[in-house]
Amino acid sequence: MISLVSVTAGILSVPELSIPEGVTAVIGPNGSGKTTLLRLLAGIDLPEQGTIRIDGKPPRECNSGWVDEYPDRSILFPAVLDEIASPFRFRKIPGDEIDGMVRKITERMGIESLLHREIRTLSGGERALVSLATACAGDPDILVLDEFDAHLDRDLCRITDNLLKSSGARYVLRCTQRMAMAASAACVIYLEQGTILHSGSPSQVFPHLAGTEFFPLQGLAGI
Amino acid sequence: MRLLLQDVRAVRETWSLAATGSFETGIHLVTGPVGSGKSTLALLLTDLDSPQEGRITRDGIHRSVLSLQFPEHHVTGSSLAEEIRSWGIEPEPVLAAAGFAGREHDDPLRLSQGELKRLHLACVLRVPSDLLVLDEPFSGLDPREKANYCAAIAECRTQGITILLTHEQEYFPPVDRIWEIQEGKLVLLGRPAEAYSSWRLIPSLIQDLVNAGRPPRNLSREAIREALCRTRE
Numbered sequence: 001m002i003s004l005v006s007v008t009a010g011i012l013s014v015p016e017l018s019i020p021e022g023v024t025a026v027i028g029p030n031g032s033g034k035t036t037l038l039r040l041l042a043g044i045d046l047p048e049q050g051t052i053r054i055d056g057k058p059p060r061e062c063n064s065g066w067v068d069e070y071p072d073r074s075i076l077f078p079a080v081l082d083e084i085a086s087p088f089r090f091r092k093i094p095g096d097e098i099d100g101m102v103r104k105i106t107e108r109m110g111i112e113s114l115l116h117r118e119i120r121t122l123s124g125g126e127r128a129l130v131s132l133a134t135a136c137a138g139d140p141d142i143l144v145l146d147e148f149d150a151h152l153d154r155d156l157c158r159i160t161d162n163l164l165k166s167s168g169a170r171y172v173l174r175c176t177q178r179m180a181m182a183a184s185a186a187c188v189i190y191l192e193q194g195t196i197l198h199s200g201s202p203s204q205v206f207p208h209l210a211g212t213e214f215f216p217l218q219g220l221a222g223i
Numbered sequence: 224m225r226l227l228l229q230d231v232r233a234v235r236e237t238w239s240l241a242a243t244g245s246f247e248t249g250i251h252l253v254t255g256p257v258g259s260g261k262s263t264l265a266l267l268l269t270d271l272d273s274p275q276e277g278r279i280t281r282d283g284i285h286r287s288v289l290s291l292q293f294p295e296h297h298v299t300g301s302s303l304a305e306e307i308r309s310w311g312i313e314p315e316p317v318l319a320a321a322g323f324a325g326r327e328h329d330d331p332l333r334l335s336q337g338e339l340k341r342l343h344l345a346c347v348l349r350v351p352s353d354l355l356v357l358d359e360p361f362s363g364l365d366p367r368e369k370a371n372y373c374a375a376i377a378e379c380r381t382q383g384i385t386i387l388l389t390h391e392q393e394y395f396p397p398v399d400r401i402w403e404i405q406e407g408k409l410v411l412l413g414r415p416a417e418a419y420s421s422w423r424l425i426p427s428l429i430q431d432l433v434n435a436g437r438p439p440r441n442l443s444r445e446a447i448r449e450a451l452c453r454t455r456e
Contacts, residue, residue: 030337125257
C-alpha cells in the first residue's frame with residue numbers, strides 16, 4: 001500500500017490517500033497537479049509538508065522507474081543500447097551479463113529492431129518505448145509513467161497496457177488522457193486544481209464524471 | 224489550392240516512405256504506426272525537407288505552417304509573451320484564450336507538456352496559412368482541451384489545406400479525407416464512412432460502432448455521439 005498523509009507540494013494538496021497495488025491511472029485536466037503527484041511518488045521531488053510511504057518506506061528508498069512526459073528528458077545517452085543498459089551499468093553489473101539482460105527486456109517489449117539505432121533517429125513513439133524499456137530494466141518496485149502513451153499508436157497502446165499489467169512492478173502509476181485505459185486500471189485518481197476529487201476503482205470514480213469529457217464513451221456504447 | 228505528391232520517396236536507414244496523391248482544400252487525417260514516417264512526411268509536405276525521389280507541387284500555396292510533434296521544439300521566447308510574439312501575433316488575446324491570462328512573464332519551458340501544447344496550438348491557429356500541417360496536435364492535451372481544439376480547427380480552417388498526422392483515438396475535427404501509411408506507402412482510404420473497412424489503425428470505438436452496424440458519418444465527437452445514440456435505440 002502507498003499512503004499519503006497531509007501532503008502539500010506546489011498546487012497539490014492531499015490530506016489523505018491510499019493507493020493499492022497494481023495499475024493506478026491518474027487523470028484530470030492539464031495543470032491539475034498530475035505530474036506533481038507522480039514526481040513525489042517517484043521520489044524525484046520531496047513534498048513541502050506531509051508524509052509519503054510506499055510499503056512503509058519513503059519513495060527515495062524504493063527502487064523506482066520513471067518515464068517523463070517529455071521523452072527526451074528521460075533519455076541520457078545518444079545510443080539506444082547504452083540507454084537501456086544504463087540501469088545495469090550504474091549498478092556495476094558485469095558487461096557480459098548486461099548484454100543478456102538488455103536482450104531480454106527488448107524482446108519482451110518487441111523493440112529488438114531499435115537496439116542498434118541512435119536516439120536522434122527515433123520517432124516520438126519509439127523514444128517513449130525506449131524510455132519505458134529503460135525504466136523497466138532495473139526491475140523497479142514502483143513504475144511511474146507521465147503520459148508515456150501520448151505518442152503511441154493504437155496497437156502499441158494495447159501492447160504496452162498489457163505489458164504494464166505484468167511488469168513485475170508492485171505499483172504502476174501512470175497519468176493518461178486515454179479514459180478507456182483508465183477504465184481498465186485497478187485504481188483511478190481524478191485531480192482538479194491540485195485536489196483529489198475522486199479516487200477508487202473505475203466503477204467508483206467514473207459515475208462522478210458522467211457528462212464530462214473525462215467519461216469514457218465506450219462506457220456509454222453498450223456494444 | 225492543391226498539394227500534389229508524385230512518386231515521392233523518403234529513404235532512411237531502417238525504413239522508407241513512398242507517397243503519391245493529391246491533398247485538396249479541406250481537412251485530412253493521416254494515420255500510421257509508430258515509426259512509419261509521419262513526422263518525416265510532415266517535413267516534406269511543408270518543404271522543410273526534400274524527398275530523395277519524386278516531386279511535390281504546391282498549387283496556390285503561399286504560406287505553409289508546420290506544428291511539430293513536440294511543442295518544446297518550437298520555443299524561442301523566454302517568456303510566454305515573447306513566445307507568442309515570435310509567431311507575429313499580439314500576446315494578450317492568445318494568453319486570454321489559452322487560459323494564461325496574467326502569466327505573460329512565465330517561462331514556456333516550465334509549462335507542462337499539455338499546457339505548452341495548448342499555448343502552441345492557440346498561436347498556430349491564429350497565424351493565417353494556406354497549408355497547415357499538425358503533427359500529433361493533441362498529445363498531452365486533456366479530453367476537454369482536445370474537444371476545444373477540434374472545434375477550433377473546424378472553425379478556423381474552413382479554407383486552405385489542413386493535414387493532421389496523429390495517433391489520436393477519440394477526438395477528431397470533422398475530416399474530409401482519411402489517409403494511412405501502410406507498409407511504407409501513403410494510401411488514400413477515402414471519406415470517413417468509406418474508409419473504415421480498409422483503415423488498419425481504426426480507433427477501437429469507431430470499430431465497435433462499425434461492428435454494431437452503426438458507422439459514424441464522420442470522426443467528430445458529435446458524429447460519434449450520434450452513432451452511439453443510434454446504437455442504443
